Amino acid sequence: MTEAPLVGILGGMGPAATAAFYVRLVEVTPASRDQDHPKVVMWADPSVPDRTAALLHGGESIVPWLERGLLRLSDAGATFVVSPCNTAHVWLPDVARDVGVELLSIVDTAVDAALEEVGSGGTVGVLGTHATIASAIYQDGLAARGLTPVVPDADHQAGLVRAIYAVKAGGDQLGEAGAIVREVCRSLVARGVGLVLNACTEISLVLDGVEQIVPVVDSSDALARATVDRVQGRA
Amino acid sequence: MTEAPLVGILGGMGPAATAAFYVRLVEVTPASRDQDHPKVVMWADPSVPDRTAALLHGGESIVPWLERGLLRLSDAGATFVVSPCNTAHVWLPDVARDVGVELLSIVDTAVDAALEEVGSGGTVGVLGTHATIASAIYQDGLAARGLTPVVPDADHQAGLVRAIYAVKAGGDQLGEAGAIVREVCRSLVARGVGLVLNACTEISLVLDGVEQIVPVVDSSDALARATVDRVQGRA
Numbered sequence: 001m002t003e004a005p006l007v008g009i010l011g012g013m014g015p016a017a018t019a020a021f022y023v024r025l026v027e028v029t030p031a032s033r034d035q036d037h038p039k040v041v042m043w044a045d046p047s048v049p050d051r052t053a054a055l056l057h058g059g060e061s062i063v064p065w066l067e068r069g070l071l072r073l074s075d076a077g078a079t080f081v082v083s084p085c086n087t088a089h090v091w092l093p094d095v096a097r098d099v100g101v102e103l104l105s106i107v108d109t110a111v112d113a114a115l116e117e118v119g120s121g122g123t124v125g126v127l128g129t130h131a132t133i134a135s136a137i138y139q140d141g142l143a144a145r146g147l148t149p150v151v152p153d154a155d156h157q158a159g160l161v162r163a164i165y166a167v168k169a170g171g172d173q174l175g176e177a178g179a180i181v182r183e184v185c186r187s188l189v190a191r192g193v194g195l196v197l198n199a200c201t202e203i204s205l206v207l208d209g210v211e212q213i214v215p216v217v218d219s220s221d222a223l224a225r226a227t228v229d230r231v232q233g234r235a
Numbered sequence: 236m237t238e239a240p241l242v243g244i245l246g247g248m249g250p251a252a253t254a255a256f257y258v259r260l261v262e263v264t265p266a267s268r269d270q271d272h273p274k275v276v277m278w279a280d281p282s283v284p285d286r287t288a289a290l291l292h293g294g295e296s297i298v299p300w301l302e303r304g305l306l307r308l309s310d311a312g313a314t315f316v317v318s319p320c321n322t323a324h325v326w327l328p329d330v331a332r333d334v335g336v337e338l339l340s341i342v343d344t345a346v347d348a349a350l351e352e353v354g355s356g357g358t359v360g361v362l363g364t365h366a367t368i369a370s371a372i373y374q375d376g377l378a379a380r381g382l383t384p385v386v387p388d389a390d391h392q393a394g395l396v397r398a399i400y401a402v403k404a405g406g407d408q409l410g411e412a413g414a415i416v417r418e419v420c421r422s423l424v425a426r427g428v429g430l431v432l433n434a435c436t437e438i439s440l441v442l443d444g445v446e447q448i449v450p451v452v453d454s455s456d457a458l459a460r461a462t463v464d465r466v467q468g469r470a
Contacts, residue, residue: 004282014269019258026250032404034249034281041307042277046269047239072276076307169267 004039005231008078008101010069012044013051013085014168017201017220021084024224038231041076043069051087055131063091070099080104082227084220086128086199090135109226110197110219111141117217118195123148125188127181128199130161138199150193156184167202178206185213239274240466243313243336245304247279248286248320249403252436252455256319259459273466276311278304286322290366298326305334315339317462319436319455321363325370344461345432345454346376352452353430358383360423362416363434365396373434385428391419402437413441420448
């Protein structure tokens with residue numbers, strides 16, 4: 001049996017975003033047959049408590065869930081771990097270090113992709129959950145690379161969060177969620193943004209039409225590409 | 236932490252079909268929030284040797300790969316296992332029994348769905364790889380439930396296999412693959428088939444337009460629905 005890297009995917013937060021990430025990982029892999037694709041082990045426990053509630057509203061800590069998932073992936077032999085949930089990255093780097101497993105961070109890979117796209121000194125809008133925005137993990141990451149982060153104003157941010165939970169609910173609310181995302185992007189462009197960094201893997205599912213408003217770097221897509229680069233020894 | 240069943244998914248054969256199955260599993264789950272979705276652990280090793288070569292052309296046995304995957308899923312705590320690869324089911328029931336893990340069979344669930352759709356005594360066309368067809372796992376399953384199986388003639392079967400490997404290769408050949416699948420379905424209808432049972436999870440990705448030719452039961456869809464029923468205690 002092969003010694004190729006084994007990709008651990010810590011998913012389930014949420015499940016639709018996780019499934020879409022795996023689809024994207026397969027799509028961006030240069031492959032002409034099954035055997036060219038990465039080996040994957042996935043732990044997807046959607047019973048993890050709500051991440052935003054955990055950070056902002058005194059909800060149950062998700063750290064034990066993250067530890068458990070990372071341990072399962074590590075026990076299964078994962079060479080490194082990725083997680084297609086931005087909000088979880090408020091805690092994940094610390095938990096991964098405690099557990100002793102390598103994390104390929106969605107924040108780092110998305111910020112790198114944004115820098116490559118917009119160039120040094122650019123102004124970047126950030127779409128994310130309340131918790132992702134409140135934690136400032138993206139604003140800090142962008143600023144550390146010389147980029148200027150801009151977050152939606154309070155009204156647009158509230159609309160964006162409604163859109164995120166509509167995507168999680170599935171069904172017939174996806175069109176409305178997409179319309180909200182486009183409206184938030186227009187408001188960011190009006191404030192001088194040259195690129196939008198989508199830092200929520202639920203929003204990744206309703207980005208259709210946003211490219212006509214503003215260039216977008218999608219964190220789920222950036223993580224999928226960085227995962228393939230890591231597997232194939234290019235990063 | 237919760238005591239809900241943990242679904243083990245033995246995937247990777249191929250990866251696109253596995254990703255599509257997980258998307259479908261999320262879609263068919265009645266849920267309004269992340270926490271309503273099943274807990275999933277997935278082992279997807281696309282380096283498994285080609286299944287058709289293993290059965291028909293003296294290729295390397297895939298049994299050690301199946302054993303390894305089932306053991307990883309069992310070690311991770313899977314309550315039962317599903318695999319969105321029909322050809323692997325030539326071996327999987329035996330391997331699962333040897334390993335001591337419960338298998339929810341795609342063959343059983345798809346044949347049950349076909350019976351429900353076409354009714355007792357119906358004539359059912361089967362789409363699958365050379366190995367799935369040669370092993371007769373579907374023909375036997377349909378006959379055991381009083382249905383009459385019909386498989387494509389040799390020329391159409393050869394075209395179908397080209398379509399399957401085109402899907403595995405991805406890219407711009409999907410349209411052509413879909414056209415082949417529709418042509419095979421027309422040939423089956425001409426031979427008296429009242430329903431097509433798609434017994435290949437790659438073909439699941441190119442079924443658009445087939446419903447205009449003949450009713451279809453898709454094995455990947457049937458397995459996703461049966462998985463949700465099992466998780467929610469309805470089966």
